[in-house]
Amino acid sequence: MSIKLLVVDHHDSYTNNILKLLSGDVAAHIVNHDRLSSPRIIDSFDAVILSPGPGRSDNDNDFKLGAEIIKYTLSVHKPLLGICLGHQGIATTLSTQSQLLPVKSIRHGHRMRIKLADGRLFRGIPSDIHVVTYNSLTIADADNALAAASLSVTATEADDDTSVMALQHAHAPIYGLQFHPESVQSEYGAQIMSNFLEVCSEYKKDTLQIPRELIESSSIALQVEAPRIRRHAFTVTHRSVDLPVDTEHVFDRHVRGSGGLGSVWLDSARVIKGAENMSYLANPALAISYRLSDHSVTIQHGRTSKRVTIQLSFWDWFDRLQKVLESLTAHTRSDGFSVGWVTALGYELGKESLEGYSTCQTRLDHLRSSSAHNSVDALLLFCNKVLAFNHVDQVWVEHKLEPIESVDCDGLGVDEGMRYILEHLLESPSQSQSQSHPPLHPTTHTSSYRSAHTLQTYSRAIEEARHQIALGESYELCLTTRFTADAEGMDGDGYWEIYKRLRHSNPAPYAAFMDLPILDLAILSSSPERFMKMDDSGRIEMKPIKGTVERDGNDSEHDKQLAESLCSDEKEKAENLMIVDLIRSDLMAFCEPASVQVPHLMHIESFEKVHQLVSTIIGKRKAHVGVVDAIKRSFPPGSMTGSPKLRSVRILEVLEQSNRGFYSGCIGYIGVNGCADLSVVIRTIVYANGEMHIGAGGAITYPSVAHKEWEEVLTKARSVVGTQIET
Ligand SMILES: C=C(O[C@@H]1C=C(C(=O)O)C=C[C@H]1O)C(=O)O
Numbered sequence: 034m035s036i037k038l039l040v041v042d043h044h045d046s047y048t049n050n051i052l053k054l055l056s057g058d059v060a061a062h063i064v065n066h067d068r069l070s071s072p073r074i075i076d077s078f079d080a081v082i083l084s085p086g087p088g089r090s091d092n093d094n095d096f097k098l099g100a101e102i103i104k105y106t107l108s109v110h111k112p113l114l115g116i117c118l119g120h121q122g123i124a125t126t127l128s129t130q131s132q133l134l135p136v137k138s139i140r141h142g143h144r145m146r147i148k149l150a151d152g153r154l155f156r157g158i159p160s161d162i163h164v165v166t167y168n169s170l171t172i173a174d175a176d177n178a179l180a181a182a183s184l185s186v187t188a189t190e191a192d193d194d195t196s197v198m199a200l201q202h203a204h205a206p207i208y209g210l211q212f213h214p215e216s217v218q219s220e221y222g223a224q225i226m227s228n229f230l231e232v233c234s235e236y237k238k239d240t241l242q243i244p245r246e247l248i249e250s251s252s253i254a255l256q257v258e259a260p261r262i263r264r265h266a267f268t269v270t271h272r273s274v275d276l277p278v279d280t281e282h283v284f285d286r287h288v289r290g291s292g293g294l295g296s297v298w299l300d301s302a303r304v305i306k307g308a309e310n311m312s313y314l315a316n317p318a319l320a321i322s323y324r325l326s327d328h329s330v331t332i333q334h335g336r337t338s339k340r341v342t343i344q345l346s347f348w349d350w351f352d353r354l355q356k357v358l359e360s361l362t363a364h365t366r367s368d369g370f371s372v373g374w375v376t377a378l379g380y381e382l383g384k385e386s387l388e389g390y391s392t393c394q395t396r397l398d399h400l401r402s403s404s405a406h407n408s409v410d411a412l413l414l415f416c417n418k419v420l421a422f423n424h425v426d427q428v429w430v431e432h433k434l435e436p437i438e439s440v441d442c443d444g445l446g447v448d449e450g451m452r453y454i455l456e457h458l459l460e461s462p463s464q465s466q467s468q469s470h471p472p473l474h475p476t477t478h479t480s481s482y483r484s485a486h487t488l489q490t491y492s493r494a495i496e497e498a499r500h501q502i503a504l505g506e507s508y509e510l511c512l513t514t515r516f517t518a519d520a521e522g523m524d525g526d527g528y529w530e531i532y533k534r535l536r537h538s539n540p541a542p543y544a545a546f547m548d549l550p551i552l553d554l555a556i557l558s559s560s561p562e563r564f565m566k567m568d569d570s571g572r573i574e575m576k577p578i579k580g581t582v583e584r585d586g587n588d589s590e591h592d593k594q595l596a597e598s599l600c601s602d603e604k605e606k607a608e609n610l611m612i613v614d615l616i617r618s619d620l621m622a623f624c625e626p627a628s629v630q631v632p633h634l635m636h637i638e639s640f641e642k643v644h645q646l647v648s649t650i651i652g653k654r655k656a657h658v659g660v661v662d663a664i665k666r667s668f669p670p671g672s673m674t675g676s677p678k679l680r681s682v683r684i685l686e687v688l689e690q691s692n693r694g695f696y697s698g699c700i701g702y703i704g705v706n707g708c709a710d711l712s713v714v715i716r717t718i719v720y721a722n723g724e725m726h727i728g729a730g731g732a733i734t735y736p737s738v739a740h741k742e743w744e745e746v747l748t749k750a751r752s753v754v755g756t757q758i759e760t
């Protein structure tokens with residue numbers, strides 16, 4: 034008989050990885066702690082796992098229901114496993130004398146040796162194993178307080194007998210683990226969990242039906258009905274075209290300056306093994322911009338525009354539109370982009386994608402008074418004709434969306450805005466005047482880039498970040514800042530000159546150029562980081578970067594040593610591991626569990642100015658999860674937030690005091706064929722409102738040293754604009 038397991042998630046970013054450790058006949062439900070109102074929920078389950086998480090187990094805001102569940106589970110004698118925060122909760126709830134104290138050395142994402150005693154969960158496991166820890170706090174066993182509460186210590190750090198790394202109750206099936214068995218670098222995680230499930234089988238009793246509301250609020254994706262399409266309205270044609278292999282020349286001659294809305298180029302400026310190595314060039318037929326501040330979508334097409342307020346969140350609206358488009362289009366199998374959206378999704382869209390997000394009041398006040406209020410948070414550019422260049426085969430193909438019959442919107446479940454979009458997809462807007470006569474001497478002049486911080490002010494932000502980590506609020510925070518230059522009078526030719534320089538000075542595999550005069554917006558990106566690639570069978574690849582070192586020339590002996598030292602640096606490796614575990618958990622929420630794998634853990638990729646530590650995580654999305662939903666569930670990119678995601682995002686809002694905009698979001702394509710490839714927007718210049726902005730930052734962990742982090746920020750910003758930085 035199947036074991037019904039309740040996993041209570043405290044908004045940690047690792048909880049879904051627990052599912053990866055489960056085998057056999059078990060049905061697990063993951064539910065956020067703040068969605069539950071009573072510990073009696075346990076009556077519907079055979080056992081419970083209390084997840085890790087930010088904050089403290091003796092703080093009601095973080096662990097109120099957790100504590101009630103522990104007491105109730107003890108009274109009904111059902112199995113309970115607490116991990117990290119959950120483990121600390123067992124001690125603070127059952128033993129009022131036990132205290133939470135800071136650990137001696139705070140090192141999140143650290144792999145340590147522990148010594149196991151004779152605990153029920155450790156059967157069949159060697160007594161000396163390596164596990165990963167993510168805690169700032171620990172249980173102090175003063176005056177045998179734990180023993181008085183019938184708790185015994187079943188594991189300690191290998192070289193510290195007084196530390197409490199695991200607990201077990203003497204008379205009830207209650208267990209705690211201070212470490213994270215679900216981390217990709219912990220040993221014997223699956224064996225520990227299998228031992229726990231064995232206990233669950235022994236204690237299995239009759240349980241009640243699981244309440245329907247609970248199943249619906251489970252954080253694992255539920256089936257959303259795809260629109261039923263009777264007939265295809267579009268098809269995609271592909272034809273080879275004879276153009277020079279110089280993509281820059283082709284973009285300049287055939288794309289830039291054409292088209293009324295602007296031009297876009299997803300540019301494989303650096304061809305690397307494992308990247309898609311395709312470039313896509315297009316003049317969008319239709320531009321959609323979304324503003325979070327008033328939930329409005331503006332659809333621009335030629336000189337006409339339509340503005341609608343949407344009732345759904347942006348993500349659900351876009352998901353619907355994409356699903357309708359996918360189902361309206363007849364497909365031949367094709368990997369990569371053919372036609373569809375070129376998109377830029379701003380970091381603040383996380384407010385609509387992060388489960389449990391609600392912003393604090395002070396932050397809202399700040400937003401209301403800032404100019405960011407009017408900024409565009411998402412851009413969807415529909416490209417019905419795309420020029421694609423394969424850098425490996427050196428061939429050009431033109432993809433085009435063609436009509437089969439007119440779109441019948443009735444019964445598709447589309448709103449007024451979507452209806453307007455579907456009706457105008459095939460029309461190319463007329464050419465704009467200003468773009469067709471480029472001036473002979475483009476203005477490329479900007480002032481130098483002023484930094485929003487000095488070493489002193491950034492150091493203060495870093496100290497506050499470290500303080501929050503020490504309190505147990507976060508394990509890692511990706512703190513960022515911004516640099517701004519005046520660019521009054523700059524036009525499309527100006528950005529183009531700057532972009533040409535950038536793609537040569539800092540060539541990147543996920544570079545991009547977007548010039549959108551109708552929105553007075555341009556994006557010049559030299560991103561080295563893949564956020565997410567999806568093929569049309571739903572296979573996903575994510576390649577987060579954590580770990581950066583400035584290069585010393587190219588290929589010198591010292592430069593090689595720098596790369597090697599990055600590979601073996603414990604701090605950088607821990608930063609990377611934390612994001613790998615976070616992304617595994619993101620993917621576990623909507624992928625086939627067995628498909629989530631880490632084929633490459635911490636490899637070096639070298640770019641013009643920096644070496645980076647990169648990992649690869651793969652998965653296959655479940656059949657009912659759409660491409661937009663997959664992006665939403667992983668957004669914002671974990672490498673730009675830190676971990677756990679939700680709490681870290683909130684802390685960063687307070688520390689950074691300004692919107693990140695497109696920086697830290699993602700850029701790329703989402704095709705009507707369901708394929709997507711998106712980069713993380715870093716090493717990127719964004720032009721808006723007469724100013725050029727560059728964001729730069731880095732992961733702060735407890736061992737971070739302020740002046741080194743500041744140097745890293747400057748290195749990253751300089752990789753984009755050289756010496757133009759003013760601090
Ligand atoms: C924050 C930035 O980069 C992020 C942080 C990195 C790091 O901490 O090593 C590396 C790549 C990005 O995920 C940036 O480039 O501005």
Ligand SMILES: NC(=O)CC[C@H](N)C(=O)O
Binds near residue numbers: 116118
């Ligand atoms: N990973 C966790 O559950 C961390 C628990 C707690 N916030 C700590 O830092 O100790």
